[in-house]
Amino acid sequence: MTLNDLAARLELKAFTPGVPLDRSVSGGYASDLLSDVIGRARKDDLWLTMQIHPNIVAVAVLKDLAGIVLVNGREPAPETVEQAAKEGVVVLGSRLGTFELAGRLHGLGVKGS
């Protein structure tokens, strides 16, 4: 499943329109502690978080994540969008909360470890 498929099926908003959504997603991780994401997320995971600070982009690059989804209708900080565009990191958004969005992703075959 690609980011594009998921964005269409879950009505995700793209905050980084310049970054292509053709990347494959192999799993998912949900956490708001970036230290935890650094420790536990896996390559090609889609990451669900409330955090909007530019550091999320650095963590996504560090862990080679497929992309980030901001939950609860959160909007990224302007610097976060800027950094994400520069680093080619996809930042998406959902009106849903973490629990509901993770459930729907799981239903579409995106699993955690």
Next chain:
Amino acid sequence: MELRRLRADLHIHTCLSPCGELAMSPRAVVDRARAAGLDLIAVTDHNTTENAAAVIEAARGTGLAVLPGIELTTAEEVHILGLFDAGADLAPFQAEVFRNLPDIPAKRKFIRDQVLVDAEDYVTGFSPRCLFGATLLSVHDAVGLIHGHGGLAVACHVDRDSFSIVSQLGFIPPDLPLDAVEVSPRLTVDEARAAFGPFDPFPAVRFSDAHKPEEIGSVTTELVVAGPDLGELRKALAGLDGRKVVPS
């Protein structure tokens, strides 16, 4: 001007913090700090500076210097210490913090009373809002707000698993203009450096994070300064004019 070594504990809660013991009254804090041989303390309650003036007043004439301060919770749930000049008018700063703190009523069932007091330990009121919540201020906004009111900004207990800039944001954002990082009482600065890497360019300090009287002064940082005030602390943290933080 002659430089001397002063012992500082700049992270102390009072009975106003929802996690601070009722025994942390202004007189008790001052008495305990003096008994512990401290020269300089700071009053740093969660998201409020409201009890600081009472502690400053209680310390008048004792030789103990007291800085007003705050332990601010940012939107990322990072704790940032703000330390201010003893003479600063912090009402505008506090108003800005409260404007950014969701007004959730304090439920006494789950938290301790948030007790406002005067310099003679008389109760003057209770803070009605939950002081422990996260403000809407990002770490950058919080540091900017503290600096805008002439204060110093210190990232709290960076080695802890919660409410630390490292736990919440993975690492210290390189463009965040902190004045220092605080290592919790659990680790020495060297142990923290071994675990987290160097905190450069920020100086590392350690304080007690006292919530009860017996914890005051249990962990301190020595400063080589000309006197116990914010200007000298600022120079010590920046390593200016011979002022410095003694490695602990």
